[in-house]
Amino acid sequence: MKNFDLIKLPFSKNNPILVQVLGVCSCLAVTAQLKPAVVMAISVIVVVALANVIISLLRNTIPPRIRIIVQLVVVSTLVVLVDQVLKAYVYDVSKQLSVFVGLIITNCIVMGRLEAFAMVQKPLPSLLDGIGNGLGYSVILIVLGFVRELFGSGTLWGYPVMEKLGLYEIGYENNGLMIMPPMALILVGLIIWWHRSKNKDLCEQ
Amino acid sequence: MNFKWLSDWFEKIEPKGKWSWLGSTYEAFHTFAFTPKAVTRKGSHIRDAVDMKRSIIMVVIALVPALLFGMWNIGYQTAMSTGADWHWLYMWWFGFLRMLPLIVVSYVVGLFIEFAFAQYRGHEVNEGYLATGLLIPMIVPVTTPLWQVALAVAFAVIIGKEVFGGSGMNFLNPALVARAFLFFAYPTHMSGDKVWIAADLWGSDAIAGATPMGELAAGAHPSASALDMLIGTIPGSTCETSVIAIALGAMLLLFTGIASWRIILSVFLGGGLMGLLFNAIGYNDYMQLPFYYHFLMGGFAFGAVFMATDPVTAAQTNAGKWIYGLLIGAFAVLLRVCNPAYPEGMMLSILFMNCMAPLIDHCVVARNIKARASRATRKEVNNG
Structure with missing residues (x-):
């Protein structure tokens, strides 16, 4: 596989959320607003990329029988680091994300990439694969955050878009369902629907 | 004309x-x-205007x-x-x-x-x-x-x-x-x-x-x-x-x-039984409300007759219909009395049981298969 493909494929043909259907839990939980979604996306990119590199460097020395626990140690170290950075610089968002930063440790995308890719690949491809999958996850997170905040709260990054457009005066109202997690699941479903109709080869028979 | x-x-x-x-x-x-001219020609079929x-x-x-x-x-x-x-x-x-x-x-x-x-x-x-x-x-x-x-x-x-x-x-x-x-x-x-x-x-x-x-x-x-x-x-x-x-x-x-009479009857039965149960507990005013009030208020009757009986989303087996209906009625009254955040429980209760209907049918069919299989083997043992 060419190095460029490692970044490109997770965007659409092998998107972690749309095709591998991993990491859906956090993508429902943190996308009610755009800002936490973006912060979460960046955190996951950092964790996946670095964890992939570290595990790839260690891959020949990790005994297969305890590889999961080694992976977990590496991932949790990185997550704790990320958590501390968030608390230091974006405390309010860190509070909003609450437990979900810590739960990056159990994010299936991280574990999946480590097991499926970093354990058998060299550091550079692993880095690219980590960044690629993190970006693939981020795209969906940001799209969801955008749609849900815009229609659910009428704002974008806290800016009252709908109010400035004057929509409330002509009877528009925010959609309360949008800020609830079930609607995020339905939106993910709609994106998958659109994505499959563009990529017929992904459709299950 | x-x-x-x-x-x-x-x-x-x-x-x-x-x-x-x-x-x-x-x-x-x-x-x-x-009326379409096309009619079924092969296989067994029933002639009906409906x-x-x-x-x-x-x-x-x-x-x-x-x-x-x-x-x-x-x-x-x-x-x-x-x-x-x-x-x-x-x-x-x-x-x-x-x-x-x-x-x-x-x-x-x-x-x-x-x-x-x-x-x-x-x-x-x-x-x-x-x-x-x-x-x-x-x-x-x-x-x-x-x-x-x-x-x-x-x-x-x-x-x-x-x-x-x-x-x-x-x-x-x-x-x-x-x-x-x-x-x-x-x-x-x-x-x-x-x-x-x-x-x-x-x-x-x-x-x-x-x-x-x-x-x-x-x-x-x-x-x-x-x-x-x-x-x-x-x-x-x-x-x-x-x-x-x-x-x-x-x-x-x-x-x-x-509409299936089994579903309509069992929805009312389920709601009535739940209402009587709450009457027996009688913890607050809502629980002491006569059970038949639940049939008259809100969307209970409408839901039982026009929503729960939707043949596509209801249970298909006869035994399944009884379970499906009883639980719709019971859940509706339960939601009304115990959850003030949802004053009307009928909508959520029917939607919930819609989700459960295939499971109910599966259990009913599996049980039937099991019962018949054991009857058949028993006969074989007796005959043998």
């Missing part, structure tokens, strides 16, 4: 060549006007009493609240004008999406929406803004039905999906005491007036008597208030065999 001109006209406009992609739309209107179109139309006819009463009640509630002295015919006319936009929006948006999907997929247009499209305006408050109704209809038809493959493939009742969408997306228009009575002929302004269940959820005793609730002269969703009008529709559905 001779309708040959119409049949000639249909033959003349049959889409061919570059218009043939409009085939499904043409087919839908053609079979709406004329097909899906006829049974759906029967549901629509069964809805008419509730619809007509609901229209009158809209006007009656407004007249009572404003103190206006209206003739009963004017009350009905007022309600008719309030209902008409809701019905038109529901049908136009829903049928447009149905036709678009059928056309795109090359399917025949299905008749299911004729009933759904009438049910949706009947179960929302009269003051619901039209754009919200349009959005809910689009959501229900696309998410509730078309993504699963259209009518017959959906596992949730589309009309209730529309109501659930409105309930969660725009709660201020769907509950509380400021949505049930229209202030004037146009717009979504409302006069304050609580439904019996709103009063109960707030901890008060319902101000309307049981007789009022039976006749339906109480505030509520447009056409769900009159138990008598609903009963007329129920009789038609039961007589023609379109």
